[in-house]
Amino acid sequence: MILSKVLAESLRQAWQQLTGNKLRTFLSLLGISIGIFCIIGVLSAVQSLQDNVSGSLAKLGDDVVYIDKWPWKDNSDDWWEYFQRPYPDHADYEALKENLATASIVSYWTVPGSRTMKYNNQAVEGGYLFVTTYELDRIFNVEINRGRYWSTAEYRNGSDKILLGDMLASELFGPINPIGKTIKMGGRKYEVIGTLAPSGDDLINPLDFDDAIMVTYNNAARFINLKNRNQFGGTVGVKAKPGVEMERLQDDIRGILRSNRQLRPREDDNFALNELSMTADALGNFFGVLNIIGFVIGGFSIIVGAISVANIMFVSVKERTSLIGVKKALGARQYVILVEFLTESIILCIIGGLIGLVMVVGVTSIINQFLPGFQITLSLIYAIAGVLISAVVGILAGVVPALLAARMDPVEAMRS
Structure with missing residues (x-):
């Protein structure tokens, strides 16, 4: 019962952050979206390229x-x-x-x-x-x-x-x-x-x-x-x-x-x-390098996005300091406040990740129109990985602001 209330409150607060200051939220989530787009987009493109090349070379016989x-x-x-x-x-x-x-x-x-x-x-x-x-x-x-x-x-x-x-x-x-x-x-x-x-x-x-x-x-x-x-x-x-x-x-x-x-x-x-295995080994190293490049580029974007989301959460904690004090005075425990803000951060990052996945689908659809011989597909595994990465980024970005809110003194919080 308590968990459902915390989740509902987190959803409400996340929606307020999205609609309250659209430009700030958009710029903050942009890093997450670009990061997920780079990582999942490169992984999908490399996997599709690898499948295409491997299927072609398989004609040579292993x-x-x-x-x-x-x-x-x-x-x-x-x-x-x-x-x-x-x-x-x-x-x-x-x-x-x-x-x-x-x-x-x-x-x-x-x-x-x-x-x-x-x-x-x-x-x-x-x-x-x-x-x-x-x-x-x-x-x-x-x-x-x-x-x-x-x-x-x-x-x-x-x-x-x-x-x-x-x-x-x-x-x-x-x-x-x-x-x-x-x-x-x-x-x-x-x-x-x-x-x-x-x-x-x-x-x-x-x-x-x-x-x-x-x-x-x-x-x-x-x-x-x-x-x-x-x-x-x-x-x-x-x-x-x-x-x-x-x-x-x-x-x-x-x-x-x-x-x-x-x-x-x-x-x-x-x-x-x-042998075919000689070519496969060389291509495997090449595709591995491409994946690393995608992770590096996407990683920097996600770090920037995580810092931006953390900034949003610090602002959110600052704006709701009095409300936090009232909740704690009425008996709300630290973990309730912690989960509330942490969930809000995770939701924001997942929204950014979903935007990145939509970008991947849109860009791959355009590419597939111009390259009929090479089709890029977004697999379900990569889509789930994108959401999970976003959730982890949300935890990392929100844990410090959430701990700050959970450890506030109720009296000092209400005075502010």
């Missing part, structure tokens, strides 16, 4: 080792050493495919450059030639929008069959169904047997095949010298068998590649073994 000359980690200090390495080639792919017992899939691909395609009187430039072995669709889960993938016989024979990216097919054929149509590229004729599904609007898209012109390795080897490591460097992807640890897979790959490249025991590896 059970795949990517063999390249360049490591995915920071390589600025050893740039010249990495630059002199040979690119992985088809010979590395064949050695791994024949000898690597811990792998379920081994695939090789390379991008020799851009090409111009022609269909009747229509020509499209800028498409990049993507030369790959047969296993690519199982490494990347390549989705076919229309048509089909190569058959084993077509791959083995190096048939003039081609797959086109969705955007490239739309530019070249328009509304016409491209499946079965014949195009010209580099003086050769190819039959379009399939188009790839659109890559989507992800902020980071590691597998953007929208402008890809896919041909098989056996076909491209007829008119391109793909054995030149330095001119047409590629990548080998190795997918682990179920139950095989990535560390063991890397050890097996390293042994086979060193033997195939005839490296002496004391020579360093002239290749890099990359």
Whole structure:
């Protein structure tokens, strides 16, 4: 019963503070609102960005080792050493495919450059030639929008069959169904047997095949010298068998590649073994820094807001000194006065926090309108965290004024 009366009185006094001096209250709560906006806004943006990037990178597969000359980690200090390495080639792919017992899939691909395609009187430039072995669709889960993938016989024979990216097919054929149509590229004729599904609007898209012109390795080897490591460097992807640890897979790959490249025991590896976890760790550190920046900026704003709310509470205690004396003379205990002012401070800060959350929702809605590929969402957990932070700030801002009011001498308070 007493608690409900104290709460009702605190609500009434908080409302009086909000309506009695609107400008002072607005400026005092502005710090809390901006602080919550910075903290929750940055947390929501970073979490949404992390989910978007992680979802995009997940397409690479967390059970795949990517063999390249360049490591995915920071390589600025050893740039010249990495630059002199040979690119992985088809010979590395064949050695791994024949000898690597811990792998379920081994695939090789390379991008020799851009090409111009022609269909009747229509020509499209800028498409990049993507030369790959047969296993690519199982490494990347390549989705076919229309048509089909190569058959084993077509791959083995190096048939003039081609797959086109969705955007490239739309530019070249328009509304016409491209499946079965014949195009010209580099003086050769190819039959379009399939188009790839659109890559989507992800902020980071590691597998953007929208402008890809896919041909098989056996076909491209007829008119391109793909054995030149330095001119047409590629990548080998190795997918682990179920139950095989990535560390063991890397050890097996390293042994086979060193033997195939005839490296002496004391020579360093002239290749890099990359995993998705390497990128995830680097991104995790980056997102951690962004979160810290948000907390620092928001923390300063909240400190300013807390000082402003504390000032409001000191003014409130000063204005109600006589009333406090009367309450204590009538038997009100210290904890009742303490809870009353502390609750009032908490309510003021929560109102400021709610304003900050509304600001977050408004700003994210505007951003989402202009960035359809990157949607920022305010999760319920972050919303609750914003309210809890506001309540804690209210306690810290109101505890000193509340203690001052609770410890007043009733006689001296009524005289003032």
